[in-house]
Amino acid sequence: MKVKLKIWRxxxxxxxxxxxxxxxxxxxxxxxxxxxLDALNSKLIKEGENPVAFENDCREGICGTCxxxxxGRPHGPGEQIATCQLHMRLFKDGExxxxxxxxxxxxxxxxxLVTDRNxxxxxxxxxxxxxxxxxxxxxxxxxLISKEHADxxxxxxxxxxCGACAAICKNSSxxxxxxxxxxxxxxxxxxKVEASKRAKRMVAVMDELGFGNCSNxxxxxxxxxxxxxxxxxxxxxxxxxxxxxxx
Amino acid sequence: MTKLDSKIPEGNxxxxxxxxxxxxxxxxxxxxxxxxxxxxxxxxxxAPAAASLAQLGYNVKVFCYQDSSRRAHSVAAxxxxxxxxxxxxxxxxxxxxxxxxxxxxxxxxxxxxxxxxAEVSNxxxxxxxxxxxxxxxxxGGTLSNRSFGGVQVSRTFYARGQTxxxxxxxxxxxxxxxxxEGKVKMYARRQMLEIVTVDGHARGIITRNLVTGETERHSxxxxxxxxxxxxxxxxxxxxxxxxxxxxxWSAYKKGAFFAxxxxxxxxxxxxxxxxxxxxxxxxxxESLRNDGRIWVPKEKDDxxxxxxxxxxxxxxxxxxxxxxFGNLVPRDVASRAAxxxxxxxxxxxxxxxxxFLDFKHALEKQGKDVIEDKYGNLFxxxxxxxxxxxxxxxxxxxxxxxxxxxGLWVDYELQTTIPGLFAIGEANFSxxxxxxxxxxxxxxxxxxxxxxxxNTISNYxxxxxxxxxxxxxxxxxxxxxxxxxxxxxKLLNVNxxxxxxxxxxxxxxxxxxxxxxxxxxxxxxxxxxxxKDLKNEFWKDVKVPGTSAExxxxxxxxxxxxxxxxLSQLLIKxxxxxxESCGAHYREEYVTxxxxxKRNDEEYMYVSAWEYQGEDKEPKLHKEELKFEFVEVKQRSxx
Numbered sequence: 001m002k003v004k005l006k007i008w009r010x011x012x013x014x015x016x017x018x019x020x021x022x023x024x025x026x027x028x029x030x031x032x033x034x035x036x037l038d039a040l041n042s043k044l045i046k047e048g049e050n051p052v053a054f055e056n057d058c059r060e061g062i063c064g065t066c067x068x069x070x071x072g073r074p075h076g077p078g079e080q081i082a083t084c085q086l087h088m089r090l091f092k093d094g095e096x097x098x099x100x101x102x103x104x105x106x107x108x109x110x111x112x113l114v115t116d117r118n119x120x121x122x123x124x125x126x127x128x129x130x131x132x133x134x135x136x137x138x139x140x141x142x143x144l145i146s147k148e149h150a151d152x153x154x155x156x157x158x159x160x161x162c163g164a165c166a167a168i169c170k171n172s173s174x175x176x177x178x179x180x181x182x183x184x185x186x187x188x189x190x191x192k193v194e195a196s197k198r199a200k201r202m203v204a205v206m207d208e209l210g211f212g213n214c215s216n217x218x219x220x221x222x223x224x225x226x227x228x229x230x231x232x233x234x235x236x237x238x239x240x241x242x243x244x245x246x247x
Numbered sequence: 248m249t250k251l252d253s254k255i256p257e258g259n260x261x262x263x264x265x266x267x268x269x270x271x272x273x274x275x276x277x278x279x280x281x282x283x284x285x286x287x288x289x290x291x292x293x294a295p296a297a298a299s300l301a302q303l304g305y306n307v308k309v310f311c312y313q314d315s316s317r318r319a320h321s322v323a324a325x326x327x328x329x330x331x332x333x334x335x336x337x338x339x340x341x342x343x344x345x346x347x348x349x350x351x352x353x354x355x356x357x358x359x360x361x362x363x364x365a366e367v368s369n370x371x372x373x374x375x376x377x378x379x380x381x382x383x384x385x386x387g388g389t390l391s392n393r394s395f396g397g398v399q400v401s402r403t404f405y406a407r408g409q410t411x412x413x414x415x416x417x418x419x420x421x422x423x424x425x426x427x428e429g430k431v432k433m434y435a436r437r438q439m440l441e442i443v444t445v446d447g448h449a450r451g452i453i454t455r456n457l458v459t460g461e462t463e464r465h466s467x468x469x470x471x472x473x474x475x476x477x478x479x480x481x482x483x484x485x486x487x488x489x490x491x492x493x494x495x496w497s498a499y500k501k502g503a504f505f506a507x508x509x510x511x512x513x514x515x516x517x518x519x520x521x522x523x524x525x526x527x528x529x530x531x532x533e534s535l536r537n538d539g540r541i542w543v544p545k546e547k548d549d550x551x552x553x554x555x556x557x558x559x560x561x562x563x564x565x566x567x568x569x570x571x572f573g574n575l576v577p578r579d580v581a582s583r584a585a586x587x588x589x590x591x592x593x594x595x596x597x598x599x600x601x602x603f604l605d606f607k608h609a610l611e612k613q614g615k616d617v618i619e620d621k622y623g624n625l626f627x628x629x630x631x632x633x634x635x636x637x638x639x640x641x642x643x644x645x646x647x648x649x650x651x652x653x654g655l656w657v658d659y660e661l662q663t664t665i666p667g668l669f670a671i672g673e674a675n676f677s678x679x680x681x682x683x684x685x686x687x688x689x690x691x692x693x694x695x696x697x698x699x700x701x702n703t704i705s706n707y708x709x710x711x712x713x714x715x716x717x718x719x720x721x722x723x724x725x726x727x728x729x730x731x732x733x734x735x736x737k738l739l740n741v742n743x744x745x746x747x748x749x750x751x752x753x754x755x756x757x758x759x760x761x762x763x764x765x766x767x768x769x770x771x772x773x774x775x776x777x778x779k780d781l782k783n784e785f786w787k788d789v790k791v792p793g794t795s796a797e798x799x800x801x802x803x804x805x806x807x808x809x810x811x812x813x814l815s816q817l818l819i820k821x822x823x824x825x826x827e828s829c830g831a832h833y834r835e836e837y838v839t840x841x842x843x844x845k846r847n848d849e850e851y852m853y854v855s856a857w858e859y860q861g862e863d864k865e866p867k868l869h870k871e872e873l874k875f876e877f878v879e880v881k882q883r884s885x886x
Contacts (some may be wrong), residue, residue, distance in 0.1 A: 014797070030521050038526060042746050045792055045801065053800055055314065057487040059527045060628065063318040078631070085631050095565070110458055121315050125427040129420035130379045134299045134697055137370075137377035143387025143800045151380040154406055157413060161317055184381065190381045205733065233350055 001093040043125040053112035064160030069100040075162035102167035105210035126205040127198040156184040165220035169211030176220040183232035199239035260394035272709035279304035290319035291572040293473030296697035296818035300422035301430035318430035320487040324411025327403035327687040333421035339400040352680020353830035367694040378417040392572025395685035397577035449668035460796040466717035476651035478674040482755025485530040503663035504856040506656035506676035509822035514649035515581035528647035533685040541543035543593040550724040553641040572885040582646035605641035652679040660703035671695035681830025743788030746833040782812040
């Protein structure tokens, strides 16, 4: 099949960016989206042009490195998959595909389709952990955890930190990302102790870093490659409220 | 250094680690503050090592090439992590875990290190649970276990098919906590280019900032490499696209011995290659072999869809050949058996390079809900890639390059032959011999990182407390940085016509064909010449666009591939020199009558440790003789 590509090109963080058009023939259904971009880049290099910078690593949907805005949707037209799991069979012959980087206040562009998502690491640093030291922990079966709670914690914990939630949110809010961690740890006895303090700290850092607030439109849930539920935001809000009542 | 000193502590196997801990030199809390440690890599070994060392009071600097330390490829481990808890009461013990690993590794690993990993494994599970890792639970609230290949007990802890992700994120959270307390300084988006040695000791590294392109100098009193394996040497592998062995290789060129480079695990259950433009192969967890049955048609070239082939026309060849272990034989055995069937003409699918992994019986017996609970995300992953549902049709699978048992040679303290340079996790050669058992890589990485290196490193650092800050404005750093910069410019100046990736792909094809699942002298010699020629072509005709002073992914790739050529040559030389079959190293000349790997314990019961002698010079082979005092060395049998 043939595809027409409209790709955001930007030399560096300070440069002015613009869309550039490319065409590729001989694209096959079974190719992954990133393999299609590999093909474009090898063509560009041979023609003496600069290849398109885009990030990826595991190419199996778990590391969270890739993240492209494709035809107006984070990770493109597939349901609950990351960009690297997207295959060309979901596109039509001759289709124009628009490819952009994440666009959110908290994720400045580094080059072309590569953004800086360090903000998510900073939010984690604010409290996305259990304050337990290494060594001297009790036997794993000393504390029983119901299967329901363990499963729900696991649902929340499957977040890959890709940034799609903030990228699609009209407020550029990182609430679903925070909620996933707060909810995972609040559901488990190990993390319950610090649950409300954790919620308050993580939300405060999110605010500082230029992400907006949540207005419950649910776009994040719809576009999350791991299908993380909005219900976790409700749990985050409860913990956040508790923290504010306490103080 | 000509003689290898593995520094195995005295005493009975079960007392060695305790004896070591009781007699090693300590560094007082006040002195730890004066000591700097560099950790390169943030996977399941690097992240906990950095967090543990920081908690102890050392000043820690951590480096990774990814944009965030949470993305290291340990994140992709699926099936689980082993420990000898014996929660299921099925006869497991530390000794049995140790024994299974020694046997699984085909008697080519060091007893003392393996026993220690088994001993420490239980503490790792407790640690991870305390960090909030949501391991699978039974209805009563206790932890759940499952079984993996090469063993007859259930000792694998898991979090759906995403155990690596959860275990890594637990370690990442410990690291984040230390960063927030100011005890660790994090450097993401850095490629390590050189190790800096001063008076023969590792004292720092040269890195390239991948955003600005600047080269940087970092000094420390000790350097820990937790940089993973080199399975991407085959181009197509289950690894992340950017995983690579260049950091370990630069250590080798500075004097660290490289051990068993030819011991590479080919994982039996991966989604087969479909086309020539494919960039990676996706693993389907070994845990699937708990319930899935592997088969091929009994007739050659039977191209009917799997569901149309009746039961009595199917050959469940693993169950037939290995009745004791059935579908749960170790990975090397399962991979070779698949290759044997396909080479003999029984392969399925368009290419004939695949076998079926079938859940029909499990679905009938256990119901869809139970199977979905265990493997739901793996089935989805398979369907996303192939467009076929494993609930309705048998999966098609084929072996792919996966894990490198080989790596930097380390002693009992996990120190390389360069004093002050340590290697942990997949980057070292230590615990898996010639074949790794499933769910033991997370185990080994985590035991190295959480509980072993934080202790053994103090034995080295105890007499460095008066050294003072290591300066970076010295001739050693000048030279290392100059060397690194020159290599970058050399790559940019070739200005040829072919992309770095195209060379990588060609290299991968050579290695897969001649130094993959089956090897022979003639093929290996041929491959050596081919790799040499390809390397020369690379340096004459590679095209690396852009400059070194900017974000330049093609330059990053070229650096990695340049070292992959050199590592490939050592890999082939190692495979040539080992004239026996053992574990994953299968030499067609050395097999038993029924086609199984045939070891030669008389002549090859050693670890091969290679010493760099200079560009275009033959590397020197050192042998660490392996002594088995606590297990009986036997022909491995899973029948």
